[in-house]
Amino acid sequence: MILVKTEAGQQVLKDRSVPLTPRQRSAFIQFDGKRSIDDVLGSGLGIGREEVEQMVALGLLAPLAGQPPAAAPAVSAAPAPAASSGRSRQQRYKDAYPIATQLTGSLGLMGFRLNLQVEGTTSYEDLLALAPKIRAAVGPEKAAALDKALND
Template identity: 75%
Template sequence: MILVKTEAGHQALKDRSVPLSPRQRSAFILFDGKRSVDDVLAAGMGIVREDIDQMVALGVLEQAAGSAAPSAESAAPVQGSSGRSKQQRYKDAYPIATQLTGGLGLKGFRLNLQVEAATGYDDLLALAPKIRAAVGAEKAAPLDKALND
């Protein structure tokens, strides 16, 4: 499905009259009528489908004329066995990861910066082995649980 900015969306871009998070705003700019929703999600802006649904609900995005509606499969959030989406797993794991790496002091400074730069679940999942190695498996258990359960 391809989305385009509405007139209200163009106005919101100029005067910031509609509250969008920085990630939503960055992704919002990519909706040019040429990129699909999947293209924007894959662009690495750290947004999820719920963010896009919110922008549609706010009236700043609409389906482009002639664009196919999303299939039920592509519209479903990516969930694990617990039913939590990747975004929810990220939200649960991020504070744990920052606490663990922040507690390392100067030794973990760079790792802490990497955690703070993580923009989504996949980024945090990629850092989990480094965090585990730095703090030990026992201390990293809550992080593993938040990422994987």
């Protein structure tokens, strides 16, 4: 499947309003409507399918027009927050932050950098962007509490 940058994605590329790692940004730039997801993943940037799916979930990338919707990647990242939960983004961040630091702190030296990234977050959006990395590091079972705190 071929992905292209959305209007929101073009804006993020200019103003960096959504924090992307250098590898994510390099891969993001390659989604030009000509390269397939497999081409970008195989380009040696060290980016994984989960990170691409995260950019799709954030609305930064979308399938090229004319592709069937069923061909869109299944977003395995945390689902979008439910509007009816009643909790603000700030409250979700306050609930999820201690869980994220506990999960990444339990990884020892392997999770040191990820733990620093979590500690550097200042908003719900920052923590939501790191959730796929945390999930990949600790596994979906342990990350379920984080997903619940972010999305319920």
